[in-house]
Amino acid sequence: MSELDELRARVVLLEQENAALRVPRRRTSGRSILAGVVLALAVLIAPIAAMGTWARLQLVDADRFVATFAPLAQDPDVQDFVAAQVGDAIQEQVDLDAVVGEVFDGLRALDLPPRAASALSLLEAPAASGLASLVDGVVHDVVRSDQFADIWAQSLRVAHERAVAIMQNSPDTALQLADDGVLSLDLGVVVDRVKDALAERGVGFADLIPAIDRSVPIAQADALVLTRSIYQIAVVAGFWMPWLVLGLIVVGVLLALNRARALLWTSIGFAGAFLLLSAGMGIGRSFFVTAVSPSVMSASAAQALFDQVTSLLSSTILALALVGVLVAVWAWLGGTSRSAIASRGLLNSGFAAVRGTWERRGLSTGRFGEQVDRLHGVIVVVAMAVALLVVITTRPVSFATVVGVAAWLVVFTIVVELVRRPRTLTPPG
Numbered sequence: 001m002s003e004l005d006e007l008r009a010r011v012v013l014l015e016q017e018n019a020a021l022r023v024p025r026r027r028t029s030g031r032s033i034l035a036g037v038v039l040a041l042a043v044l045i046a047p048i049a050a051m052g053t054w055a056r057l058q059l060v061d062a063d064r065f066v067a068t069f070a071p072l073a074q075d076p077d078v079q080d081f082v083a084a085q086v087g088d089a090i091q092e093q094v095d096l097d098a099v100v101g102e103v104f105d106g107l108r109a110l111d112l113p114p115r116a117a118s119a120l121s122l123l124e125a126p127a128a129s130g131l132a133s134l135v136d137g138v139v140h141d142v143v144r145s146d147q148f149a150d151i152w153a154q155s156l157r158v159a160h161e162r163a164v165a166i167m168q169n170s171p172d173t174a175l176q177l178a179d180d181g182v183l184s185l186d187l188g189v190v191v192d193r194v195k196d197a198l199a200e201r202g203v204g205f206a207d208l209i210p211a212i213d214r215s216v217p218i219a220q221a222d223a224l225v226l227t228r229s230i231y232q233i234a235v236v237a238g239f240w241m242p243w244l245v246l247g248l249i250v251v252g253v254l255l256a257l258n259r260a261r262a263l264l265w266t267s268i269g270f271a272g273a274f275l276l277l278s279a280g281m282g283i284g285r286s287f288f289v290t291a292v293s294p295s296v297m298s299a300s301a302a303q304a305l306f307d308q309v310t311s312l313l314s315s316t317i318l319a320l321a322l323v324g325v326l327v328a329v330w331a332w333l334g335g336t337s338r339s340a341i342a343s344r345g346l347l348n349s350g351f352a353a354v355r356g357t358w359e360r361r362g363l364s365t366g367r368f369g370e371q372v373d374r375l376h377g378v379i380v381v382v383a384m385a386v387a388l389l390v391v392i393t394t395r396p397v398s399f400a401t402v403v404g405v406a407a408w409l410v411v412f413t414i415v416v417e418l419v420r421r422p423r424t425l426t427p428p429g
Contacts, residue, residue, distance in 0.1 A: 035255035042248035049241035264331035271324030369421025
């Protein structure tokens with residue numbers, strides 16, 4: 001056969017191979033589309049799963065709810081807000097100027113000398129101002145005391161129980177959540193403590209303060225309406241939605257033709273979705289502060305309230321965004337791009353050099369290293385599965401947890417690479 005015939009035969013063979021390669025692409029195009037849809041659905045559901053899990057842990061559990069809001073009792077802005085509300089409630093019920101006026105009127109009825117009567121007139125206004133200052137000081141002392149922190153925690157627990165009863169549409173609760181309602185702190189207990197403190201200091205008019213039925217808002221109405229809307233989802237699906245997201249990602253990656261690329265773009269979308277959610281929370285914080293201040297509370301108190309409520313959610317969002325970034329890096333490193341291949345080659349060369357140096361110095365892992373080399377892929381996959389399982393089962397996920405798990409996985413992978421003994425490794429001597 002001439003060279004020309006060989007060349008023609010080679011061209012025919014290449015054309016047949018190209019035709020054979022085109023057939024699977026046509027057959028699996030629907031599979032690729034399905035994989036894209038499943039992975040996109042997983043990325044879209046992931047923020048909802050995070051919000052549902054946060055709501056289930058943060059708002060449904062009474063102990064965690066109290067632990068979240070209790071530190072607000074130590075915040076100076078919140079203390080000033082509560083003290084101002086308590087002071088206003090007392091002054092609305094008791095006219096301090098009238099009380100002082102009655103005392104001075106009684107003194108004038110004693111037929112005092114003219115100079116004494118004149119002096120009483122001059123002292124009446126300062127006495128009223130001093131009494132108001134005394135009440136204000138006592139109120140602030142009570143609000144800043146440990147007793148108020150206990151009252152705050154007890155009120156939070158009672159408020160949480162009532163709020164959960166409302167969300168569950170319990171017929172036994174008298175507290176109803178309207179479209180414009182708020183979750184409030186009962187000031188009656190605080191006022192009773194102020195009365196006791198005034199009585200201990202010898203202020204007789206404390207008995208004139210009646211029982212006060214007044215509350216102070218501690219959570220904005222829109223947040224509660226949103227909470228009630230997602231309450232059923234949070235209870236039923238708050239635990240399972242993260243597993244649903246994980247299942248969708250696994251199914252989508254398995255359906256994809258290029259699994260490394262599918263995992264890479266899914267991880268990028270995952271990280272991007274949580275970064276957008278974090279930015280949305282920043283915008284929501286501005287809207288919340290604008291909505292409640294200064295009509296309901298001061299801007300500083302509103303900021304402290306929002307930050308305390310969402311601190312756990314913010315940490316979880318950043319942690320999940322970091323998970324997306326780390327998985328994207330791993331998927332890129334396992335891809336087929338030139339940079340990924342070059343990076344893997346550089347890492348393999350470095351590990352091979354270290355293993356070779358150990359072998360030349362008589363340090364060998366022997367048959368154990370050969371077994372590790374044969375099972376290298378399985379060991380790495382199992383380690384990643386364990387790391388992912390730890391992240392998924394940790395509720396709530398924290399930034400420190402993700403960093404710790406990632407560091408453990410990197411160290412474990414390095415140890416495996418150093419321990420394994422490829423067959424091509426030159427033995428000592």
